[in-house]
Structure formats: structure tokens, C-alpha cells
Amino acid sequence: MSLPPAIAVTGLTKRYDQVLAVDAIDFTVERGATFGLLGGNGAGKTTTIAMLLALLIPTAGSIRVLGHDMARDRFAALARMNFSSPYIALPGRLTVRENLRVYAHLYTVPAMEARIDALARDLDLGALLDRPAGQLSAGQKTRVALAKALINRPDVLLLDEPTASLDPDTGDWVRSWLERYRAESGCTILLASHNMAEVERLCDHVLMLKQGRIVDRGSPAALLERYGRADLEEVFLDIARDRRAAEASA
Amino acid sequence: MTGAARRIWGMLYRHLALYRRSWPRLLELAYWPTLQLCIWGFTARFIATRLGSHPAGPALLTHAGSAAMLAAGTLLGGVLLWEVALRGQTGVALSFLEEVWSRNLGHVFVSPLRPAELVAALLGISLIRVLIGVLPAVALAYFLYAFNLFALGPILVLFFANLLVMGWWVSLGVVSLILRHGAGAEALAWSVLFGLTPFSAVFYPVAVLPAAVRPIALALPSSHVFEGMRAAILHGSIVWSQMGWAVALNLLWGAASCALFARQFRIARERGALLSIGE
Numbered sequence: 001m002s003l004p005p006a007i008a009v010t011g012l013t014k015r016y017d018q019v020l021a022v023d024a025i026d027f028t029v030e031r032g033a034t035f036g037l038l039g040g041n042g043a044g045k046t047t048t049i050a051m052l053l054a055l056l057i058p059t060a061g062s063i064r065v066l067g068h069d070m071a072r073d074r075f076a077a078l079a080r081m082n083f084s085s086p087y088i089a090l091p092g093r094l095t096v097r098e099n100l101r102v103y104a105h106l107y108t109v110p111a112m113e114a115r116i117d118a119l120a121r122d123l124d125l126g127a128l129l130d131r132p133a134g135q136l137s138a139g140q141k142t143r144v145a146l147a148k149a150l151i152n153r154p155d156v157l158l159l160d161e162p163t164a165s166l167d168p169d170t171g172d173w174v175r176s177w178l179e180r181y182r183a184e185s186g187c188t189i190l191l192a193s194h195n196m197a198e199v200e201r202l203c204d205h206v207l208m209l210k211q212g213r214i215v216d217r218g219s220p221a222a223l224l225e226r227y228g229r230a231d232l233e234e235v236f237l238d239i240a241r242d243r244r245a246a247e248a249s250a
Numbered sequence: 251m252t253g254a255a256r257r258i259w260g261m262l263y264r265h266l267a268l269y270r271r272s273w274p275r276l277l278e279l280a281y282w283p284t285l286q287l288c289i290w291g292f293t294a295r296f297i298a299t300r301l302g303s304h305p306a307g308p309a310l311l312t313h314a315g316s317a318a319m320l321a322a323g324t325l326l327g328g329v330l331l332w333e334v335a336l337r338g339q340t341g342v343a344l345s346f347l348e349e350v351w352s353r354n355l356g357h358v359f360v361s362p363l364r365p366a367e368l369v370a371a372l373l374g375i376s377l378i379r380v381l382i383g384v385l386p387a388v389a390l391a392y393f394l395y396a397f398n399l400f401a402l403g404p405i406l407v408l409f410f411a412n413l414l415v416m417g418w419w420v421s422l423g424v425v426s427l428i429l430r431h432g433a434g435a436e437a438l439a440w441s442v443l444f445g446l447t448p449f450s451a452v453f454y455p456v457a458v459l460p461a462a463v464r465p466i467a468l469a470l471p472s473s474h475v476f477e478g479m480r481a482a483i484l485h486g487s488i489v490w491s492q493m494g495w496a497v498a499l500n501l502l503w504g505a506a507s508c509a510l511f512a513r514q515f516r517i518a519r520e521r522g523a524l525l526s527i528g529e
Contacts (some may be wrong), residue, residue, distance in 0.1 A: 016522070050525055053360040057519045079362040088356035091264065091348075098267040105260025106361040108253045132271075148357070 004067035006031045006156050006188035012061035014047050021047045023212040036199040037192040039209035040240050045192035084149035085160035092134020096144050099133050107152035119147040139170035159191040196232035208239050257363045261371030283333040283387035290329045291395045294322035323483045326397045328452040337383045338417025341376030343424045343439035359524050405488050409475050412496040416471045419507035426514035451476045471496040
């Protein structure tokens with residue numbers, strides 16, 4: 001019997017009073033894939049991720065993560081997922097090691113200290129472990145956030161703009177690390193990003209969102225071919241500005 | 251350790267680690283109980299001295315002096331026990347606010363930590379805060395005013411437990427309001443239970459209150475605890491009916507508070523408030 005997909009979303013809708021933030025979207029993320037959510041500000045990316053993490057209850061539709069219905073059995077799925085976002089911090093007065101211990105307990109990670117040491121080696125955190133998390137640079141905080149997100153060896157990893165506000169060198173380091181980690185672990189990654197080069201490099205499949213709706217989807221290569229563009233940034237601008245429709249009518 | 255116990259310990263560890271490296275937070279725990287004790291202790295000593303030197307003669311002097319000492323005892327007992335409720339309430343609410351202030355709530359709520367486990371951890375932290383905050387004041391009351399709270403005997407455990415539980419259900423109400431209204435409601439963390447002080451009969455009997463507000467006082471477990479405390483100090487007797495009322499009211503208010511928290515938590519998840527609660 002085949003395993004259920006990592007993520008299966010059907011008719012997912014979120015309405016806040018008069019605002020339709022996400023409008024009946026459907027998508028499936030296969031296990032081991034890296035899946036990108038693309039869209040401008042207010043497209044519905046963060047709302048979708050919040051619903052996938054059960055932080056937000058959908059107005060309609062269903063979400064299954066690793067076969068678990070998030071409306072009824074979210075804690076079974078959450079134990080096998082994790083999340084990183086530059087917009088959600090870790091307690092700044094706690095050291096990196098203390099923060100990782102807290103989350104190792106919350107995710108009931110066995111052999112906690114060995115796991116922290118392994119992550120420290122992997123993410124080059126050795127010198128940072130006993131420093132308060134609030135005193136780290138943006139790049140160091142990103143590495144610590146990744147360590148927190150990997151503390152439970154998640155089967156599904158959700159990343160909201162993982163390289164936002166990082167310098168190009170650190171951003172490239174994070175992207176290379178994610179590529180290697182996915183190849184080694186077989187983990188499914190869903191990332192939301194504004195960085196088109198990042199999405200093109202990391203993702204097998206991309207979902208383009210605009211005003212809460214899916215406006216296109218496919219592999220980066222297929223999207224480039226379909227839009228006749230050289231990079232995803234141009235594709236993004238075509239969609240965001242309805243450039244193709246404008247060109248056709250001209 | 252079971253999964254639930256480990257997750258609760260994770261949240262306890264988070265706060266213990268915070269206190270371990272933040273002496274201002276530790277100082278704050280004992281600051282208010284000690285300050286209150288000093289203010290009321292010296293006030294009680296002043297009143298006892300004045301009554302003790304009443305000009306009506308030696309017989310009255312003896313009688314008034316001993317009554318004044320008992321009155322001072324009820325004042326000090328009231329201060330110390332009311333601090334249990336106050337510190338219990340702020341302990342839960344401020345521990346929750348620590349997560350809001352550190353913008354960490356998102357990580358906590360996407361972990362497998364159940365809401366009930368979060369509440370259990372907040373209650374545990376609150377108990378630790380109460381012990382750290384109130385025990386120095388209890389010791390100070392003994393050394394400064396020769397008032398021994400433990401002389402109340404085993405009934406003290408019931409007084410302590412009822413007031414702590416009352417602080418907890420009030421704080422769950424405050425956390426519910428923070429979930430509903432965001433950090434804009436954080437001032438309530440310090441003020442709500444303070445506002446119940448006049449109705450809690452901490453320093454005077456319920457009978458002193460105007461008839462119109464007595465029902466409010468009698469609906470609070472604290473008024474029954476303090477009536478019981480006065481009976482124990484003044485007459486050396488345990489009024490079990492008062493304890494029965496306190497326990498029953500705590501169960502009632504506690505259930506209502508849990509229901510409110512569960513409802514507000516769900517509404518927060520519907521409105522997306524867990525993402526923007528710090529604003």
C-alpha cells in the first residue's frame with residue numbers, strides 16, 4: 001500500500017469578514033519534494049502556511065498532512081512537522097542550547113543532547129550554543145531557527161521566507177544546506193518565498209498565488225517554458241502585473 | 251517521562267532558564283509581597299500601639315491590647331494570603347505574556363504541545379513564582395512582627411490552595427482576554443485581581459460591606475477563605491462551611507474560566523490572532 005502524500009489540500013478557503021484571503025485552493029505535495037508557494041504580498045502564502053500548521057482554522061476545505069486530518073488529528077501531524085520563519089523569534093534571553101532543549105522537550109526528542117550536538121556540528125553552531133539567542137546576527141539566528149526546525153527530524157518542513165533579510169553569502173549557504181539536507185533526509189519541504197532565484201533553485205514544483213487563488217502551477221522549468229521567459233522573476237511579474245494579457249490585447 | 255509530562259517540563263524549563271539568568275525578574279517576584287507586608291505590618295503595629303495605650307484604664311488596656319494584637323494578626327494574615335492569589339494570578343498571566351513579548355507563541359502553538367499542557371505548565375510556573383515571592387514575606391513577618399502564619403495549622407494548606415486556585419482561574423480569564431484582544435489587554439495581568447480586593451474581605455468581614463455588594467463578595471472564594479482565616483485567628487476555630495463554599499465556588503468559576511479559555515483559543519485560531527497577538 002502506498003503512503004499518503006506529505007500534504008493534500010482540498011478546497012482550502014479562508015475568509016476574514018469581507019476579505020477572501022485564500023479561495024478554494026487544491027494542491028498535493030508528494031513525499032520528498034520541495035514545493036514552493038509563490039506570490040506577492042497578500043497573495044495568501046502565509047495564510048496557507050498558517051492553516052497547514054493548524055495555527056489558523058480554515059473557513060472551508062480540508063488539509064491532510066502525512067495522512068492526518070488537521071481538523072481532527074493535528075497533534076499527530078504536528079509531532080512530525082516543523083516550521084521556521086524569520087517573523088517568529090526564539091526567546092532571546094535563553095541561550096541557543098536552552099532554546100533547543102525547550103523544543104527538544106516539546107517534540108519529545110529522544111537522546112536530546114546528542115541531537116543538539118549533531119545539529120550544532122551540522123549547522124556550525126558550536127560556538128553559539130551558550131550565547132543568548134537574542135544577541136546573534138541575522139545569519140546566526142537563521143541557522144539557529146533551522147536547528148530548531150530540524151530538532152525533531154521532521155518529515156514535513158515548512159519554511160516561510162527562509163532567507164529573508166540575509167546577505168547573499170548567508171542566503172546561498174542556507175540554500176545549499178537545504179538542498180543537501182533534503183537529499184540526505186528525504187524530508188518534504190514547503191517554502192514560501194519572494195526570492196525567485198531561490199525557488200527556481202530549490203523547488204520541484206511551484207504554486208503561483210494571486211489574491212488567494214492559484215493562478216498557475218508546475219515545475220520551474222515548465223513555467224519558464226509556458227511563459228517564454230528566462231527566469232522565474234519574469235514569470236512572477238507576468239502574473240503579478242497581468243503582463244501577458246496586456247501584451248495579447250496590445 | 252510520558253509525552254505530556256515532557257512537553258509540560260519543556261515549558262517549565264523555558265521559564266526556569268529565563269529566571270535563572272534574569273535577576274530583575276527574580277527580584278520582582280519577592281518585591282511586592284515584601285513591600286505590602288512592610289506597609290501593612292507597620293500599620294498594624296501602629297494601630298496595636300495606639301489601642302494598647304488607650305487611656306481608659308488598665309483593664310481596658312489589657313483587653314484592647316490583646317484585641318489589637320489579634321487585629322494585627324488578621325491584617326498580616328490577610329496580606330500574606332492575598333499575595334498568594336495575586337502572585338498566582340500574575341504568575342500565569344505574565345508567563346503567557348513572556349511568550350507574547352518574545353514573539354515565540356507561533357513556535358509554541360505549532361509544536362505538539364496541547365493547550366491543556368500549556369495551561370498546566372503556566373500553573374506550574376505560577377506555583378513556583380508564588381513560593382519564591384511569598385515565602386520571604388512570610389519569614390519577614392515572623393522576624394519583624396513575630397507573626398507566624400504557620401501557627402494557623404494544617405488549615406493553612408486549604409487557605410493557600412483555595413486562594414491559589416482562585417488566582418489561576420482569574421488569570422485564565424486574563425489570558426483569554428489577551429487571546430481575544432491581543433497585547434492591548436496586558437494591563438489586565440496586573441490589575442484584575444487587585445480590583446477584586448475590596449470584595450474579597452481580605453482586611454474586614456463581609457458584614458462591613460454595604461448590603462448591595464455583599465452578594466458579589468459571597469460569590470468569590472476569597473471572601474470565604476478570609477472569613478475562615480479570621481475565625482481561625484480570632485477564635486481558634488475552623489469554619490468548615492466557609493471552606494466548603496470556597497471549594498465549590500472555585501470549582502464553579504474554574505470550570506467557567508476553562509470553558510472561556512477553550513472558546514477564546516478556538517476563536518483566536520479562527521481569526522488568526524495567534525499570528526499577530528503581540529500587536
